[in-house]
Each structure stands twice: as C-alpha cells, then as structure tokens.
Amino acid sequence: MHEEIKDILKRNNLSVTGSREKILSLFLSKAGALAHGDIEKKAGEKFDRVTVYRTLQTFVDKGIIHAIPTADNSIRYALCKDDCSGGHHHDHHIHFVCNHCGNTYCLDDVVTPEVRLPNGYTTSQIEVVVEGTCKACNK
Amino acid sequence: MHEEIKDILKRNNLSVTGSREKILSLFLSKAGALAHGDIEKKAGEKFDRVTVYRTLQTFVDKGIIHAIPTADNSIRYALCKDDCSGGHHHDHHIHFVCNHCGNTYCLDDVVTPEVRLPNGYTTSQIEVVVEGTCKACNK
C-alpha cells in the first residue's frame, strides 16, 4: 500500500515527499472525490495551505487526479483510473453528486453520452454531472 | 425594452430598483452567460459588490436566472428561458463553453441526453457542459 504510493509518484517523475504521500493516500483510501478543503482538514493541520494547492496542481498536471466541476462552485478532485499522462485527461465517465451525503463519485462504468450540437459548433470535451441520491443513501 | 425589465421584476414580486434593472438589462442584452465579475465590471462601478451578490441570489431564487458550473470554478449565470418559478429550475438544455472566446452559451435546442445509471442510484438533475469552439469562433 505504502509502496504503491511511492510507485505512483516515481512513475510520474515526482519526488517522494511527505505531503505528496499523505495527500495521495487520502485519495486512495476514499471512494469519493475530495475538495481542497477536505484535504486540508484530513491532512490534519500538518501541511501548509500553499503546499496542498501546489500538490493538487502537480497531480492534475501529471494526470494522477482530475478536477470535477460542481454546481456549488467547489472543485473536487478524484483519482484518474487510467493513465491520463501529461495532463491530457481522457475521462469519458460521468460524475455523480449525492445530494444526501454530499459525496461525489466517478461512475467509471457510465460513458459520457453523445451530444448532437448545432451546426458550427465543435466539441473538445463533454462533462456530465448527475445529481441525485447514491446507492448507499438509497438503502 | 425598459418596460419588459420592469415587467419581469413585477411578475416575480420584486421591487423595481436601479441595480435590479441594470443587472437584468445586462442579461437581456447579452447572448452568453455572465460571471459575477463580468457584472461588477459592466455595471460600471455603480453598485456595491454586496448588492450584486444579493441581486444575483435573488434572481436565482426567483428563477429568473440559473447558475452554470464550469471547470474553472467560476459560476456563470444565464437567463432562464422558460418560467422557472420559485427557484425550481427545469432547464433541460445543455451548456456550451467556448475555449476560444471564453463565452458560455445555453444551447436551448439541445436537450440533455438520457443517462443510464447503475442500480441503486436515483437522478434528480443532469448537468451537461460541453467545451469546444462556438459558431462565431469557427468562422
């Protein structure tokens, strides 16, 4: 487990540091997505805010995590399943925000649907965010 | 035109005030969506920041405008075409962000596609944001 973290960092040509290990382990140990605030809290006052910002940015650049926009204007981050190398994310899955527990999940099995745009528009990326109640909260 | 603005406000049981008329006219005169910052600038230093925040919130509550989440964490607002009464928005159209001119548009003619979720999940709302190049920028 701990080795896996180091592996991921090394594979992406990143120095292995305390903050990176800690933040990455948070992502690995949690199913849902994390907002910047969550990470600051969960990391336990141990790291400077600036470090968290920079670490997240580094992870996004390297394609380790990706950002999920949500309606409440708080960006959340989640691990990229496949290898999104060099910041070029190709996550064709949709995102789900549970209105009950507040968690955000990547539904990796649900593929982004086709969208027919009017003439003249060209598409580079499609982001689908579904709100509702998740599996756990529906029980 | 000016009367239309007053009409909209009155129809929603809102007092007719200078800031509301001004902000609403910005929305009516522009095709794309507006971010809070845009409005502050376009209103021409005339209104307090707090007033802009509160006016936008009021408009969202009344269903006059709706918020569009984007990847860069800046919420944009656009007029609701139909009457989304009492803050209960039913905008089933998709949103388009142009990477070239930066504008955000509501594509009212493009209906949100169906999304099949895994068992256990229930949907209350679907938000689709497409990034790419818009009609005007593709010319």
Place this chain on the structure above:
DNA sequence: TAATATTTTGCAACAATGTTGCTTTTTTCC
C-alpha cells in the same frame, strides 16, 4: 556515503472572492 544540484516546503504578504450585521436610503402600499 558525502557533497552538490535540484526540488519542494513553509512563511509572509497579498489579492480576489464571498459573507454578515447594521444603518441609511429607496420603494411600495395605503
């Protein structure tokens, strides 16, 4: 392994964004 080069961290200061309470002004309604 020790010395050096590189990278990352933490700090401080700052900028931007958003919020709250309260007083003054404006609008509405009679």
Place this chain on the structure above:
DNA sequence: GGAAAAAAGCAACATTGTTGCAAAATATTA
C-alpha cells in the same frame, strides 16, 4: 404624502487562492 417594508451601501470580516523568497528536504553525482 406618510408609514411600513424592502433594498442598498458601508464596514468589517472570513474564506479562498496566488506569488516571491529563504530554508529544508530530496535526488543526483562522484
């Protein structure tokens, strides 16, 4: 026109995000 209600403006504050730089940690090379 005057009273009641609503909104605007102001100040102060909280949160969030950014930048430059010195100190510390990590990686690299001999």
